[in-house]
Amino acid sequence: MLRHIIRKQLEAALAQQRAQGKVNPWLETLLGEGWQAPQQAVEQIFTLPTRARLSSDFRYLQLAFNEDWAQARRLLPLIPVSERVLVEAGTPYIKREGLKGIQAIRNYWPGHIVADLKASDGGAEEAEMVHAVGATAATVLGSSPIETLDRFIAACDRLGMDSMIDMLGVSDPLRVVMQLKKPPKVIVLHRGRDEESTRGKVIQYRHVNRLRSKFDVLISAAGGVDLREARSAIFNGANIVVVNIVSPGKPWEGIRADADVGALAREFLATIE
Numbered sequence: 001m002l003r004h005i006i007r008k009q010l011e012a013a014l015a016q017q018r019a020q021g022k023v024n025p026w027l028e029t030l031l032g033e034g035w036q037a038p039q040q041a042v043e044q045i046f047t048l049p050t051r052a053r054l055s056s057d058f059r060y061l062q063l064a065f066n067e068d069w070a071q072a073r074r075l076l077p078l079i080p081v082s083e084r085v086l087v088e089a090g091t092p093y094i095k096r097e098g099l100k101g102i103q104a105i106r107n108y109w110p111g112h113i114v115a116d117l118k119a120s121d122g123g124a125e126e127a128e129m130v131h132a133v134g135a136t137a138a139t140v141l142g143s144s145p146i147e148t149l150d151r152f153i154a155a156c157d158r159l160g161m162d163s164m165i166d167m168l169g170v171s172d173p174l175r176v177v178m179q180l181k182k183p184p185k186v187i188v189l190h191r192g193r194d195e196e197s198t199r200g201k202v203i204q205y206r207h208v209n210r211l212r213s214k215f216d217v218l219i220s221a222a223g224g225v226d227l228r229e230a231r232s233a234i235f236n237g238a239n240i241v242v243v244n245i246v247s248p249g250k251p252w253e254g255i256r257a258d259a260d261v262g263a264l265a266r267e268f269l270a271t272i273e
Contacts, residue, residue: 054112054137054162054185054218058084059234059272062114062220062242063255063265066090069097069104071257075245076108078262084269086137088114088242099133106134113137118166120144123152127159137162139188142170150181157182164220166190167207174210183215186240191223193244193252203229205236212237224253227271234272241272 054060061084065072072093079085087109089102094115097104105113115130119140130138140152142165149165156163163184167173177183191203203221211217221233222242230241244254245261255264 052083053160054240056216056218056239058239060084060086060240061265061268061272062086062088062222062240064088064090064116064222064242064244065105066092066244067096067247067257068093069101071245071247072101072105073108075257075261076105078265079109080262080266080269081111082269083111085265086112086114086240088116089135090244091116091118099129102130102135103133114139114164116166118168119148119152121148123148124155127152127155127161127163131159131161135161137164137186139164139166140184141165142167142173142176146176146179149176149184153180153182153184156185162186164188166222173207174214177211177215177217183217186218186220187211188220188222188242189238193223203233205233205238208237226253227268229253230268230271241268243268 063079063085065075065088076087079087087105089097089105093101094117102113102115113135115135115138117126117130117138117140119126119138121144123140123144127138138152138156138161140149140163142149153163164186165173165176165184166188167176168188168190170176173187173189177187189203189205189207203223205221208219211219218239219237220240220242221229221236221238225233225241225243230243233241244252245257246252246254247257255261255268
């Protein structure tokens with residue numbers, strides 16, 4: 001009975017959207033193929049994210065799309081909708097698809113969206129740009145000028161976004177954060193994609209306790225994260241694990257785009273819970 005009532009309500013909402021010419025593709029998918037698994041569909045409805053600011057009460061899975069909109073459009077409906085799942089518009093994706101690519105993800109995904117800008121200058125303006133098309137968080141490079149970091153963090157706070165400083169190539173993240181007027185919401189400890197195959201290159205979890213001893217920040221672990229690395233990240237105190245959606249033939253670790261992306265995402269969620 002409950003499922004029947006929910007379906008009727010959603011069908012009415014979809015009919016209204018169609019009349020207005022503004023259909024939410026995620027809702028259309030849920031009432032179509034997704035509704036063939038009614039229990040899963042109902043669970044998705046009741047776990048729709050409120051897009052509240054990120055919290056240390058949760059452990060998050062961040063799924064990074066680095067290819068193009070065609071791939072993202074095919075896979076987004078398969079991802080479990082949860083307040084613990086963040087969808088990332090990766091740096092290569094943004095370079096290919098631009099701001100319209102972030103807007104396209106917003107049309108398909110109701111929860112958190114991370115714009116991996118890796119801003120290095122003009123941080124406030126770039127934060128405003130991605131916020132306008134639906135991003136709820138964005139990244140700036142920790143190697144940027146302190147002025148850029150301060151302005152980026154201030155802009156994110158003003159816009160209600162979560163600021164993330166990507167410490168790719170930064171040897172001492174704590175030293176960077178101590179120079180800021182205000183710490184960001186998230187510090188990203190990042191092993192670059194080009195570093196994944198280099199022997200001895202690891203995600204620097206030794207910085208977690210140093211950062212937490214002085215600042216109330218969330219820690220994100222990124223770069224070559226598979227299930228084993230995800231467990232290690234959580235064991236070492238990370239709040240967010242970033243997992244790449246990897247196209248066939250690409251050498252990086254993550255979730256293969258030709259695999260059962262939904263099932264693997266749920267496996268990651270269970271692993272880090």
